[in-house]
Amino acid sequence: AQSVTQPDIHITVSEGASLELRCNYSYGATPYLFWYVQSPGQGLQLLLKYFSGDTLVQGIKGFEAEFKRSQSSFNLRKPSVHWSDAAEYFCAYTRGASKLTFGTGTRLQVTL
């Protein structure tokens, strides 16, 4: 079955360090891929999305993600993490019109 996998349940980084959150997808064709962020007690907010074209996409809050077909990956990156980035991050995909499917999430902790 098609899916996205986030292999890291929990990641801790120091403020100012770089960040990479992993997402792997399982699908024959290129799906529509997304990263959402959920701050504590809040709903989810879209960070960025990839449909086609340039494989490096820029999002809000200084995040970017790179689509790598050869590795079936869509990893989220940020060069320098801020304490306010502490949240849960979800990779998601859709191949159909109305069914956005989420990964299990990666919780990011930022130490000062």
Next chain:
Amino acid sequence: NAGVTQTPKFRVLKTGQSMTLLCAQDMNHEYMYWYRQDPGMGLRLIHYSVGEGTTAKGEVPDGYNVSRLKKQNFLLGLESAAPSQTSVYFCASSYRDSRTGELFFGEGSRLTVL
């Protein structure tokens, strides 16, 4: 601009009781969704709607019913609550379908079934 509003935000039910969660959006979005979030499982789609008067099943529809009588509202009903329905429920809406339309989420409704 309120965006997506869910009521109630917290609710405790006894097994077998019924309740309705209300989702309201003021963005004139066509698409609306109900998800549940459980630890270690991410968000799973319960039901969705592609327009007023339409509903469709998602990934985990059993035990839930929905209605979209007005474009701005999407109701999620539990007819006979079970402990397995203890979860945080999120409503979302989008102007276009999920391929190209960003989903806007409410802040969630935490439901506990005893």
